[in-house]
Amino acid sequence: xxxxxxxxxxxxxxxxxxxxxxxxxxxxxxxxxxxxxxxxxxxxxxxxxxxxxxxxxxxxxxxxxxxxxxxxxxxxxxxxxxxxxxxxxxxxxxxxxxxxxxxxxxxxxxxxxxxxxxxxxxxxxxxxxxxxxxxxxxxxxxxxxxxxxxxxxxxxxxxxxxxxxxxxxxxxxxxxxxxxxxxxxxxxxxxxxxxxxxxxxxxxxxxxxxxxxxxxxxxxxxxxxxxxxxxxxxxxxxxxxxxxxxxxxxxxxxxxxxxxxxxxxxxxxxxxxxxxxxxxxxxxxxxxxxxxxxxxxxxxxxxxxxxxxxxxxxxxxxxxxxxxxxxxxxxxxxxxxxxxxxxxxxxxxxxxxxxxxxxxxxxxxxxxxxxxxxxxxxxxxxxxxxxxxxxxxxxxxxxxxxxxxxxxxxxxxxxxxxxxx
Amino acid sequence: xxxxxxxxxxxxxxxxxxxxxxxxxxxxxxxxxxxxxxxxxxxxxxxxxxxxxxxxxxxxxxxxxxxxxxxxxxxxxxxxxxxxxxxxxxxxxxxxxxxxxxxxxxxxxxxxxxxxxxxxxxxxxxxxxxxxxxxxxxxxxxxxxxxxxxxxxxxxxxxxxxxxxxxxxxxxxxxxxxxxxxxxxxxxxxxxxxxxxxxxxxxxxxxxxxxxxxxxxxxxxxxxxxxxxxxxxxxxxxxxxxxxxxxxxxxxxxxxxxxxxxxxxxxxxxxxxxxxxxxxxxxxxxxxxxxxxxxxxxxxxxxxxxxxxxxxxxxxxxxxxxxxxxxxxxxxxxxxxxxxxxxxxxxxxxxxxxxxxxxxxxxxxxxxxxxxxxxxxxxxxxxxxxxxxxxxxxxxxxxxxxxxxxxxxxxxxxxxxxxxx
Numbered sequence: 001x002x003x004x005x006x007x008x009x010x011x012x013x014x015x016x017x018x019x020x021x022x023x024x025x026x027x028x029x030x031x032x033x034x035x036x037x038x039x040x041x042x043x044x045x046x047x048x049x050x051x052x053x054x055x056x057x058x059x060x061x062x063x064x065x066x067x068x069x070x071x072x073x074x075x076x077x078x079x080x081x082x083x084x085x086x087x088x089x090x091x092x093x094x095x096x097x098x099x100x101x102x103x104x105x106x107x108x109x110x111x112x113x114x115x116x117x118x119x120x121x122x123x124x125x126x127x128x129x130x131x132x133x134x135x136x137x138x139x140x141x142x143x144x145x146x147x148x149x150x151x152x153x154x155x156x157x158x159x160x161x162x163x164x165x166x167x168x169x170x171x172x173x174x175x176x177x178x179x180x181x182x183x184x185x186x187x188x189x190x191x192x193x194x195x196x197x198x199x200x201x202x203x204x205x206x207x208x209x210x211x212x213x214x215x216x217x218x219x220x221x222x223x224x225x226x227x228x229x230x231x232x233x234x235x236x237x238x239x240x241x242x243x244x245x246x247x248x249x250x251x252x253x254x255x256x257x258x259x260x261x262x263x264x265x266x267x268x269x270x271x272x273x274x275x276x277x278x279x280x281x282x283x284x285x286x287x288x289x290x291x292x293x294x295x296x297x298x299x300x301x302x303x304x305x306x307x308x309x310x311x312x313x314x315x316x317x318x319x320x321x322x323x324x325x326x327x328x329x330x331x332x333x334x335x336x337x338x339x340x341x342x343x344x345x346x347x348x349x350x351x352x353x354x355x356x357x358x359x360x361x362x363x364x365x366x367x368x369x370x371x372x373x374x375x376x377x378x379x380x381x382x383x384x385x386x387x388x389x390x391x392x393x394x395x396x397x398x399x400x401x402x403x404x405x406x407x408x409x410x411x412x413x414x415x416x417x418x419x420x421x
Numbered sequence: 422x423x424x425x426x427x428x429x430x431x432x433x434x435x436x437x438x439x440x441x442x443x444x445x446x447x448x449x450x451x452x453x454x455x456x457x458x459x460x461x462x463x464x465x466x467x468x469x470x471x472x473x474x475x476x477x478x479x480x481x482x483x484x485x486x487x488x489x490x491x492x493x494x495x496x497x498x499x500x501x502x503x504x505x506x507x508x509x510x511x512x513x514x515x516x517x518x519x520x521x522x523x524x525x526x527x528x529x530x531x532x533x534x535x536x537x538x539x540x541x542x543x544x545x546x547x548x549x550x551x552x553x554x555x556x557x558x559x560x561x562x563x564x565x566x567x568x569x570x571x572x573x574x575x576x577x578x579x580x581x582x583x584x585x586x587x588x589x590x591x592x593x594x595x596x597x598x599x600x601x602x603x604x605x606x607x608x609x610x611x612x613x614x615x616x617x618x619x620x621x622x623x624x625x626x627x628x629x630x631x632x633x634x635x636x637x638x639x640x641x642x643x644x645x646x647x648x649x650x651x652x653x654x655x656x657x658x659x660x661x662x663x664x665x666x667x668x669x670x671x672x673x674x675x676x677x678x679x680x681x682x683x684x685x686x687x688x689x690x691x692x693x694x695x696x697x698x699x700x701x702x703x704x705x706x707x708x709x710x711x712x713x714x715x716x717x718x719x720x721x722x723x724x725x726x727x728x729x730x731x732x733x734x735x736x737x738x739x740x741x742x743x744x745x746x747x748x749x750x751x752x753x754x755x756x757x758x759x760x761x762x763x764x765x766x767x768x769x770x771x772x773x774x775x776x777x778x779x780x781x782x783x784x785x786x787x788x789x790x791x792x793x794x795x796x797x798x799x800x801x802x803x804x805x806x807x808x809x810x811x812x813x814x815x816x817x818x819x820x821x822x823x824x825x826x827x828x829x830x831x832x833x834x835x836x837x838x839x840x841x842x
Contacts, residue, residue: 070592164728
């Protein structure tokens with residue numbers, strides 16, 4: 001009889017990280033593993049013996065489908081970097097002791113760059129000690145900045161949410177433009193890589209002009225040039241929509257959002273106020289050009305808006321989860337599952353397996369040739385790359401008018417309990 | 422043969438204001454009116470002879486369905502208050518001259534309080550001059566602050582979006598709570614009335630704890646008490662989520678967001694920075710309690726997120742639009758169509774007609790008894806009132822992975838044109 005599988009979630013959550021968890025669970029059950037344990041709050045919680053038996057939560061196929069539609073990390077997540085083996089062996093001894101105690105055969109970690117570092121270190125340690133466990137990484141990140149894999153699960157859904165919301169924001173702004181100009185600045189996540197920011201351009205089409213300007217963090221940003229570009233546009237049209245990465249930096253390498261606080265002071269309590277990139281730029285435009293401005297930050301909804309998940313993304317996340325168990329079951333360890341793009345048109349993808357040592361800690365940036373010459377938009381090639389990943393809708397299961405989620409905190413329901421306070 | 426209908430949209434847009442427009446168009450066509458003209462940018466654009474023949478845009482039932490799913494004001498909107506008749510008769514002469522020129526028999530204005538004021542004034546003028554046109558108001562506003570009508574079209578969809586997004590924000594925050602506390606503050610539109618802010622409480626249920634604190638603008642807000650309440654909660658739990666209205670004010674009647682700029686200074690450009698309510702409170706909490714905080718503003722998406730529209734709301738908006746034409750066709754003028762709640766359980770509503778003179782300019786607030794004693798949550802009665810209005814999903818029509826809208830700016834599509842820049 002096979003042993004148990006242990007799975008954890010790590011780093012920033014996504015709308016589909018739980019679909020990968022569902023894929024791990026389902027494939028593990030189908031392949032005859034005994035139990036699937038889930039680490040609470042990743043490796044950090046696990047070291048404190050925080051784990052659950054997933055079968056207590058996923059009791060049937062409906063639960064599995066709910067899990068696929070549940071945003072954020074069902075198990076909880078952490079940002080925790082393991083020490084190097086030579087720095088602190090005790091940590092590794094502790095972890096492997098727990099793995100043995102729980103009869104873990106396969107260790108799956110769903111995460112980004114840092115999480116793959118965890119897989120690499122645990123695998124290396126297993127080589128040193130001859131431990132029997134297999135260690136496999138499952139990629140996820142909305143930022144799409146992982147090397148080797150064509151794209152990461154989580155990116156497509158975030159891109160779809162961003163393009164949808166940007167389209168709605170543009171629609172809203174266009175309605176208000178009579179005899180007054182307005183400038184709207186939308187701030188998108190992705191501190192170093194501009195994949196998500198560029199995805200806002202997907203809404204450009206027959207029924208929407210799309211953003212006028214898109215600034216990725218890959219190129220230096222000039223506040224002065226930005227003001228001039230907006231000014232030029234306002235001479236031709238009433239509504240300007242600019243989409244900026246939260247991570248745009250000046251030529252000198254300073255985050256634009258830091259300019260905002262360059263001179264900040266204190267509020268009534270003596271506290272320093274810090275503004276975001278969009279709200280800073282909106283203030284600059286308002287003061288320099290005198291027109292109405294609005295700053296919109298999509299904030300955590302970019303990674304949590306499961307109600308606008310892409311079916312391609314949910315399915316790929318599920319498949320990638322299943323592929324990790326399959327890889328381990330067939331003998332692989334120290335690997336990460338990747339997504340290969342088999343064909344662009346029609347879009348087809350397949351999972352592959354890649355040595356985790358060769359996945360460097362470097363971030364995959366948007367190539368220069370996928371940004372236009374002026375540095376203020378993405379190219380058609382960029383959009384062609386992203387477009388297949390936002391296709392298809394994964395209809396939420398609606399209960400009483402709201403998307404239903406699977407919750408680890410769910411208690412027995414009291415039908416008659418009041419829900420107000 | 423019947424004459425023409427003229428319809429305009431006014432004030433802040435909603436996710437379903439175009440569903441009312443669709444209802445006006447369809448009923449007018451079915452009742453044998455000749456043409457339906459749409460004012461571009463409300464009465465303001467109309468006075469500049471900006472109008473369109475709607476049949477050029479709504480060519481078939483698919484277009485009509487697309488219009489029902491299109492957020493923001495299809496025709497464009499304005500914030501424009503007509504002068505009193507005795508102040509400036511020329512304005513009225515101008516408008517009625519245009520109405521005669523276009524052979525307008527029915528004038529419909531979709532909007533909030535200010536727009537009903539326009540209906541009232543035009544109707545009064547028609548009485549003075551014996552003009553033949555009928556004037557009917559169609560209610561809309563996400564704020565739900567119109568008197569007489571049980572609720573306003575637009576409110577239900579905004580409430581559904583807010584409850585869904587709050588649920589996802591809570592889900593996201595819960596995933597990150599291991600060994601660190603975090604406080605999340607969500608800021609909701611509604612400067613004077615707390616209907617939308619309270620609607621965030623709808624996500625409380627079996628699979629979600631809901632927000633911990635909800636502050637409506639109807640009651641004075643104490644920053645100090647707020648810090649104490651959050652502090653108390655953090656002793657019992659790791660994640661605190663507070664939902665605040667953008668319009669909460671201190672005991673002295675000062676907007677909390679004004680506190681933020683009480684002492685602001687200037688950025689590198691010498692400009693004053695102004696923060697929102699949530700970001701101000703997040704800064705206070707971070708500094709007073711030392712924990713991680715996050716401020717989320719849902720911004721214009723609250724009124725533009727047609728992708729999360731409530732079916733009840735879309736249908737009611739459509740019916741209300743149709744009812745305005747019916748009322749006028751049957752001889753009413755100087756009236757607004759209202760929604761009457763026929764039954765709570767099961768929920769049923771019907772349209773009624775109300776003298777526009779009796780719709781005072783006062784705003785409908787959340788009654789004190791629907792806010793809990795501590796002033797930091799809504800009651801079960803409040804939630805029971807709102808819940809029926811967020812029911813049912815109005816599936817967007819997806820094209821290439823994104824919701825398709827009907828756009829007045831739509832041009833003939835060039836299949837081969839690149840969409841990047």
